Every structure is written in structure tokens, then in C-alpha cells.
Amino acid sequence: MAGRNFLFVPGPTNVPDRVLRAMHRAMEDHRSSDFPSLAGPVLESLKKIFKTRSGQAFIFPSSGTGAWEAALSNTLSPGDKVLVARFGMFSHLWIDMAQRLGLEVEVIEAEWGEGAPIERYHEALAADKSHTIKAVLFTHNETATGVTSDVTPIRRALNDARHPALLMVDGVSSIGSIDFRMDEWGVDLAITGSQKGLMLPAGLGIVCASQKALALGSTAKLRRVFFDFGDMQKANTTGYFPYTPSLPLLYGLRESIAMLMEEGLENVFTRHHRLAEGTRRAIKAWGLELCAREPKWHSDTVSAIMVPAGVNGAEVIDVAYRRYNLALGAGLARMAGKLFRIGHLGDMNELMLMGAIAGSEMAMRDVGIKVTPGSGVAAAGEYWRSTAAPLPKRELPPRAPDSQPVQSGTKEKVTAGATR
Ligand code: PLP
Numbered sequence: 542m543a544g545r546n547f548l549f550v551p552g553p554t555n556v557p558d559r560v561l562r563a564m565h566r567a568m569e570d571h572r573s574s575d576f577p578s579l580a581g582p583v584l585e586s587l588k589k590i591f592k593t594r595s596g597q598a599f600i601f602p603s604s605g606t607g608a609w610e611a612a613l614s615n616t617l618s619p620g621d622k623v624l625v626a627r628f629g630m631f632s633h634l635w636i637d638m639a640q641r642l643g644l645e646v647e648v649i650e651a652e653w654g655e656g657a658p659i660e661r662y663h664e665a666l667a668a669d670k671s672h673t674i675k676a677v678l679f680t681h682n683e684t685a686t687g688v689t690s691d692v693t694p695i696r697r698a699l700n701d702a703r704h705p706a707l708l709m710v711d712g713v714s715s716i717g718s719i720d721f722r723m724d725e726w727g728v729d730l731a732i733t734g735s736q737k738g739l740m741l742p743a744g745l746g747i748v749c750a751s752q753k754a755l756a757l758g759s760t761a762k763l764r765r766v767f768f769d770f771g772d773m774q775k776a777n778t779t780g781y782f783p784y785t786p787s788l789p790l791l792y793g794l795r796e797s798i799a800m801l802m803e804e805g806l807e808n809v810f811t812r813h814h815r816l817a818e819g820t821r822r823a824i825k826a827w828g829l830e831l832c833a834r835e836p837k838w839h840s841d842t843v844s845a846i847m848v849p850a851g852v853n854g855a856e857v858i859d860v861a862y863r864r865y866n867l868a869l870g871a872g873l874a875r876m877a878g879k880l881f882r883i884g885h886l887g888d889m890n891e892l893m894l895m896g897a898i899a900g901s902e903m904a905m906r907d908v909g910i911k912v913t914p915g916s917g918v919a920a921a922g923e924y925w926r927s928t929a930a931p932l933p934k935r936e937l938p939p940r941a942p943d944s945q946p947v948q949s950g951t952k953e954k955v956t957a958g959a960t961r
Contacts, residue, residue, distance in 0.1 A: 547867040549897040551684050551714055551843035551884030552737035556793075560740055563796035564789035571788065577780020579791055584777060586798045590716060590739075590806070591731050591749040593723040599773050600794075601746040602787050605713040605734030608746030609635050610642070611768035612709050612730040613676075616754050618762035619643040621675040624665050624706070626650075626657045629683035630873040635711060639678070642763055647674070653875060656690035656838040663698040666706070676707040676729075682715035685873045687831060687845035687882065688838045689719060696727040707754055713737060717801060718813045718842045718886045729754040735790060738842070740797045740887045744790050810841075815928055816885045816894055817841040822924045823898045823917030827905070832880050842886035843870065846901075847879060852910055854881045860904040867900035891925045 548555055570576070587598040601607050617623070623644050627633050628651040639646045647665065651658045657679060666674065677699065682689045692710055699708060707729040712721050716731065717738025723731045728751070735745035750770065758770050767784075776783040801809055821839060824831060824846055832845035848854040854872050858881050861867040870882030883897050898917045905912050 542866050544866060547865075547893075547896045547900060549883050549885070549894075550868050550870040551882055551886060552734070553743055554737055554740055554884065554887030555889065555893075556742060557740055557797070557800060557888040559800060560793045560796045564741075564793040566789060566792060569788055571782065571786055579795065580777070580782065580786070581780045583791055583795050583798070586795075586802070587747065588749065590721075590798060590801065591723040592721060592725065593731075593749055593751075596723055596731070596749040596751050597755060597774070599748045599750065599770060599777075600786070600791075601748070601768060601773075602744060602785075602790075603746035603768075604736070604743050605711075605732065605746055606634070606638070607768060608713075608732040608734065608748045609638055609711065611746065611748050611765075611770070612732055612750075612754075613639060613642055613644065614761070614763040614765040614768055615750070615770040616707055616730065616757040616761050617642075617644060617675055618760070620645055622647060622673050623676045623678055624649070624662065624674045625678035626662065626680075628655060628657060628686070629653050629680065629688065630685035630876070631683055631711065631713070632657075632678075632680040633874065635678055635680070644763075652834075654686050654688065654832045654834045656688055656835075657695070659690075659694040659698065662695055663701070666698050666702040666704045669702070669704065672705055674704070674706045676709055678709050678711070680711045681721065682712070682719060682840055682842055684714040684840075684843055684882075685845070685876060686833060687840040687843045688833045689715065689840045689842075690838065692721075692726045692728065699727070707757075714840075714842050714886070718809065719840075720807075720810050723749055723751075735794065738886055739794065740800070741790060741793045744787055745794065812889075813841040813886060815925070816889055816891065817844065818928075819891065819921040819924045820844050820883055820885055820894060820898065822920040823902075826916040826920035827902070827912040829912070832876065843882050843884045845870075845872070845876070845880045845882045848881065848905075849910060852908060853878045856908045857881050857901070857904050857910070860907045861900050864907065865900045865903060867897060867904070869897070869901065869904075891921075895921065 584598050624647045626649040649661045709730040710728045712733050714737050716733040731749045733747045735741035736743035772783040830847045833839050855878050858869045861869050872880040902917050
């Protein structure tokens with residue numbers, strides 16, 4: 542198909558040209574004397590993305606799932622109890638992992654489309670007087686439902702109960718796109734992957750661990766080899782890895798962090814919010830609902846859009862892809878067929894997103910959903926126009942007089958400053 546593919550799944554996200562170019566290199570010796578000058582600064586600058594001074598960043602050649610496993614296996618022992626809410630596909634998968642690793646998992650079942658049930662976390666922690674709960678697992682942004690939950694109340698719940706459990710936060714689809722403050726929020730293990738806000742291909746699982754979490758390395762008895770923090774720390778202190786790292790991804794990560802820092806993290810978050818809000822205006826104009834039930838849970842990185850009863854959301858996705866070269870996110874597990882998702886994170890601007898909104902609108906009409914043509918595009922466009930930053934004044938060449946039509950055969954006088 543001619544033209545570019547429009548990638549709007551909530552990860553992998555679009556990789557900026559600058560990052561692609563940074564990754565496009567011949568392979569190098571990862572044990573050379575030059576290698577530490579790449580790895581060391583990347584590990585250090587990751588801390589700025591997580592907003593931590595005292596935490597330590599680890600990069601595993603894996604994905605977000607590997608980072609989940611690293612967080613659990615480096616700090617817990619078989620039979621340890623963890624407390625976690627299930628309110629979407631990704632919180633479900635983390636629960637499944639914890640169970641399969643041999644942990645005792647206290648699951649709080651919650652509605653898919655709602656945020657993490659803070660009150661119930663609070664109750665469970667307050668009731669746990671003997672501190673049998675060793676860790677609280679929390680999904681900051683549930684990518685499956687487009688729901689963001691505030692992390693601060695969960696830290697408050699731990700503090701109120703004077704509970705020593707670790708706080709582990711999955712920030713796979715938030716870190717680098719939505720504000721995340723590891724130190725301020727008292728997060729012990731913060732988890733992400735390379736293919737979302739960090740604008741890279743999949744292939745890196747990234748964890749930041751607090752000093753409290755690191756201290757548990759000597760007592761945690763879950764088996765670990767590949768994901769061992771101790772091995773990684775030993776190698777990282779000299780600037781190396783305990784095994785072969787992905788060179789292109791490290792070069793890419795250095796570039797993507799530089800891009801985020803140049804834009805300024807706070808500006809990155811504001812941009813994501815504005816893009817997400819425009820998308821939400823479009824969804825409203827279509828007369829459709831988000832899966833996220835209340836505005837306080839609306840995600841700035843992904844919108845999960847409920848399709849009307851009787852329509853299969855998978856059809857919208859299939860038509861969008863085959864007819865318009867637009868990749869939208871699917872409904873997962875119990876949301877299969879009930880929704881489609883537009884990922885609006887990473888290297889993204891208004892007109893890129895307009896492509897996804899226009900394409901979704903066309904595909905929805907193709908499968909019989911009665912949305913007014915142009916309604917979403919208009920709503921998003923007007924929102925983005927009305928919230929655009931003012932442009933600095935610029936001197937432009939004057940408009941040519943209307944009364945002097947160009948005669949054929951006469952020499953046209955070129956206005957000063959005009960380009961030819
Ligand atoms: N957690 C969340 C919130 C996710 O969105 C994902 C993937 O989309 C994961 C964990 C798993 O990450 P990965 O697919 O990189 O293993």
C-alpha cells in the first residue's frame with residue numbers, strides 16, 4: 542500500500558527519525574574500553590525520567606514483562622503475600638505472573654473501566670496488623686482500558702497503616718508520557734518498557750529500585766538468574782552488563798532521553814494531555830463513550846473507545862488496517878470486540894493524531910456505526926486550535942495587489958522576499 546502506515550496502537554509507538562538514526566550503527570564490542578561511556582550516562586539519565594535521586598535504574602534486554610519479573614523476583618520469597626487489584630488485562634497478567642512465581646496473591650477484583658480501588662487497598666492494609674503483605678502491586682496506567690490511577694493515595698494508605706510493604710508500580714504506559722515521581726510518591730520499584738513513552742522498539746525492560754528494595758536482594762529467595770539485580774549492579778558499577786546488551790537500543794535510548802530532556806518533561810506531559818483531550822473531544826462528538834468511566838481516570842496515553850452494542854470493535858480495527866493502513870489497538874480479554882483503542886503517546890503531534898481520528902471515523906462508518914462524517918475531526922481540530930500556543934510575530938512578504946492580474950507573455954515582477 543502506498544504511503545505510510547499510521548501506527549496508533551498504545552505501544553510500540555512511532556520511533557522518531559532521530560532515534561532511528563542513532564540506532565543505525567555497526568555493532569561494537571560491548572566489552573571495549575569505550576562502552577562504559579555509553580551505558581553509564583544512560584543509566585544515570587534514566588533516573589531523571591523516573592524522577593528519582595536515590596533509586597537505581599536497571600536495563601534488561603527484555604520487555605515490560607521482564608521488568609515485572611525482575612521487580613518481584615529480586616525482593617520477594619516463595620509464599621510471600623502481595624496485594625494487587627485486577628481491573629484490566631495488564632494488572633491481570635501481573636497477577637498471573639506473581640501466582641506462577643509462587644507468591645500468595647491477595648486479589649482485589651474491580652470493574653474494568655474504573656481506577657484502582659484505593660479504598661479497598663486501604664482496608665486490606667489497615668487490617669494486616671501483622672504485616673504479612675510484603676508488597677503492593679499497582680498499575681499506574683491500565684493500557685487495556687485507558688485508565689490512569691493516582692499513585693499518591695496508595696502511598697498514603699501504606700503510610701496511614703504504618704505498613705512496611707514495598708510499593709511496586711507498573712508505569713509501562715505512563716513513564717515518559719504522564720507525570721511519574723518515584724521518590725516523591727515513595728515508589729520502591731517502578732517498571733517500564735522501551736516501546737511506549739521512550740519511543741523505541743520493544744526490547745528493553747527497565748526497572749528503578751529504591752534503596753529499600755535493593756536491600757532485600759540478600760534475603761529474597763525467589764529464583765532469578767537473568768534478572769538478578771546483584772549481577773547487574775556488579776557489572777553496571779564498572780559500566781558494563783553481565784551479558785550481551787542490545788547496542789542499538791542503548792544508543793536509541795540515549796537519544797530518546799535527550800529528546801525528552803530537550804522538550805522538557807513537563808512540556809512532554811502537557812503535550813500528551815492536550816493530544817489526549819483533543820481525542821476525547823472527537824470521541825464525544827462521535828457520540829461514543831470511553832471505557833474509562835470517570836474523567837479522573839482518563840488516560841493521557843491511550844483512549845479505549847466503546848463501540849455500540851451489536852458492533853464488533855475488531856471489525857473497525859480490521860477495516861482501518863486493511864483499507865486505510867491505520868493500526869488501532871484491540872480490545873483485550875473481556876473487552877475483546879467491545880472497544881478499540883487509539884494510542885496517543887510518544888512521538889506524536891496534532892496532525893498525526895488527526896490521521897487516526899479521521900481514519901477511525903471512516904472505518905466506523907464503513908462497519909455501520911452512525912457517526913457524523915467529520916464530527917470527530919472538527920471537534921479535535923477546534924480544541925487544538927483554541928489551545929495552541931500563541932505564535933511569535935513574524936514579518937511576512939506582502940500580498941500581491943488583486944487589481945493586477947498576471948498577463949500571459951508579460952514578465953512577472955517578483956515580490957521581494959518571495960521564494961521561487
Ligand atoms: N504493563 C502494561 C501497563 C502494559 O501496557 C504492557 C504492555 O503493553 C505490559 C505491562 C507488558 O509489557 P511488554 O509487552 O513490554 O512485556
